[in-house]
Amino acid sequence: MADNWQEEVSQLLQQCRIGFLATEGEYSPETSMAPFAIYQGNIVLHLSTLARHTKNITTNNAVGFMVCTAETSDKSALSLPRLSFQGEIKAVPDKQFQAAKCAYLKYVPDAKLLFDFADFTLFQITPSHIQWIGGFGSARKIPVNSWNKLNV
């Protein structure tokens, strides 16, 4: 296990603008794609109530989220570094809204117009379990307090 997981994790989070949400759906768990930002250790998502994942989280707000190195033809698909989270998702509280919105738009600037749409809400996942998979057969748990100390 490399000792520099903090640096690798920070690098991944700087490179990626999208992640994959796992929610409990009508027939089975469902994967969906969502652009994200990190703000104060939470994963910030901007979701439409018209989308199925948003309906799913109103029934069960326990979710998973993965951020994975984008595949390219020169990398093995078996060993793409990736970060997996589990936690609860809820609307960003009013007090944090402006700061979380700014953080989100820094990651996803072209989402600016969507903040004028009434069906979009800013959500945050507060991670309770975090796992870093640095490559093939290389996984480690990241304690929440270590995650919260990361400067991302």
Add this chain to the structure above:
Amino acid sequence: MADNWQEEVSQLLQQCRIGFLATEGEYSPETSMAPFAIYQGNIVLHLSTLARHTKNITTNNAVGFMVCTAETSDKSALSLPRLSFQGEIKAVPDKQFQAAKCAYLKYVPDAKLLFDFADFTLFQITPSHIQWIGGFGSARKIPVNSWNKLNV
């Protein structure tokens, strides 16, 4: 809605070697990454029993799977074309094993050595619900019989 969704779906499946699996985990749904192939309309995955998603599917074999266009700096993160499946996952039956293995290795050639590892099993997801999201606000259900007619 473009009329050429079949072509767009085929193109995406030819470009991507990885997808994102949603399984029911201990605390919440979980997202994991897995290289995949399509064989006879099923999504073929080669999973290790040491991995958490494999433990999850022994408890509940209803899963989700998403294949998404890789992000690049010149594409909007909001509108990446993607394909979402729900269905049941099970081990590939013995009769189909060799053909499914060949199909998988055509997509993921560097997984060849893993077939010698005792902890890996070839699984298939048989899709029951399929959705194509061609871009922002553009989603359509794909009936299973239309999916099965696609030449991918």
